[in-house]
């Protein structure tokens with residue numbers, strides 16, 4: 192029979208081993224660090240065990256903090272699983288050239304990460320783009336780079352979506368620059384992992400304001416203006432797979448993203464009569480600086496994320512781009528109220544009761560099958 196040593200079991204065996212060695216006043220070596228047990232006793236055992244546990248889960252020394260943070264270093268990639276070779280990402284832009292000629296696109300959070308990739312794709316296919324977020328310099332740099340690549344105008348507009356007056360001003364500015372948009376992508380977000388018992392009221396409010404209120408302010412203000420001008424448009428919101436399931440440690444984000452989905456599904460029903468359609472993409476994990484510096488700052492969780500994804504790798508910004516472009520394009524005019532998950536199978540992989548049986552070896556299956564077949568009657 193195969194000996195399947197899971198992380199959990201490995202920790203347990205390590206803890207037991209530590210306890211035994213420490214009991215004899217020995218020396219334990221883990222990750223090039225030596226812990227000398229001075230006395231025999233439960234306290235020492237617990238302390239050493241805790242250190243072993245922490246070192247395994249967070250393989251960083253506290254002193255390395257600055258260098259470990261993604262914001263100050265290059266992102267470190269965890270390896271994809273072998274099956275990822277069956278599923279290479281195709282970064283090429285999928286729709287035909289000119290698919291967005293004569294169209295105007297408005298993308299919140301368009302200066303970085305997924306928003307930048309979507310803006311780049313829209314611009315490449317002929318759209319004039321307006322990108323909005325708080326940091327004007329970031330937007331300006333992105334706008335210049337994309338325009339240099341595509342030859343199409345990208346206008347940067349500073350806007351904090353939490354402030355309805357700022358949103359109205361931003362849309363005034365857009366109307367002057369380009370007119371009202373044909374394509375709207377609500378992509379701006381804020382997030383951080385935190386135990387919910389550590390959340391302050393302002394921590395909660397900050398995330399809900401950016402994600403839910405920000406999306407609502409942009410969508411309602413633009414919707415009213417489009418309705419007044421009798422102009423149709425496609426609205427897309429970027430949520431996440433846990434908008435559906437909920438998730439611990441990102442509770443404000445989960446709550447706000449679920450609200451965004453309710454908002455978009457509701458408006459799909461109500462505002463179709465004005466030529467407006469509303470759709471949602473739920474991405475799984477994609478390594479961007481903005482997301483991973485706040486959700487996996489030590490890099491300790493990336494490997495387990497990949498382990499949960501049947502396709503065996505993280506997504507790429509361009510994969511979201513291609514889906515977003517299709518959903519926002521004239522090829523998708525019959526799509527409204529849709530929620531599309533793009534996550535390499537992670538959501539269903541986490542949800543299925545028996546999915547962990549993937550770890551069962553062939554020999555173990557033979558034994559299990561024999562046991563089941565032996566059972567007669569109820």
Ligand SMILES: CCC/C=C/C=C/C(=O)SCCNC(=O)CCNC(=O)[C@H](O)C(C)(C)COP(=O)(O)OP(=O)(O)OC[C@H]1O[C@@H](n2cnc3c(N)ncnc32)[C@H](O)[C@@H]1OP(=O)(O)O
Nearest residue numbers: 380381382383385391393394397431474475476481482485
């Ligand atoms: C399947 C994969 C799932 C992945 C999903 C990904 C979803 C995403 O949304 S990823 C997008 C991530 N990108 C961003 O978050 C970009 C924008 N983020 C920010 O600007 C900041 O991180 C922040 C959201 C905090 C907003 O910045 P702002 O300057 O406006 O706020 P602060 O004044 O810094 O903080 C406001 C209150 O929040 C508290 N807070 C901040 N960080 C934490 C933390 N790590 N833990 C707990 N609390 C935190 C902060 O203390 C403030 O509260 P208070 O002290 O009570 O005033």
Ligand SMILES: NC(=O)C1=CN([C@@H]2O[C@H](COP(=O)(O)OP(=O)(O)OC[C@H]3O[C@@H](n4cnc5c(N)ncnc54)[C@H](OP(=O)(O)O)[C@@H]3O)[C@@H](O)[C@H]2O)C=CC1
Nearest residue numbers: 300303304305324325326351352379380476477479481482
């Ligand atoms: N990367 C991932 O794994 C996943 C990401 N997502 C979603 O994808 C979207 C993009 O995330 P990603 O590209 O990874 O992360 P980024 O941090 O790069 O993108 C977030 C963007 O939102 C903007 N933003 C934040 N706060 C505000 C605000 N108050 N007003 C206006 N703009 C704001 C930021 O710009 P600025 O700082 O200039 O304001 C930034 O450009 C988000 O909706 C996120 O929830 C969903 C699932 C997985």
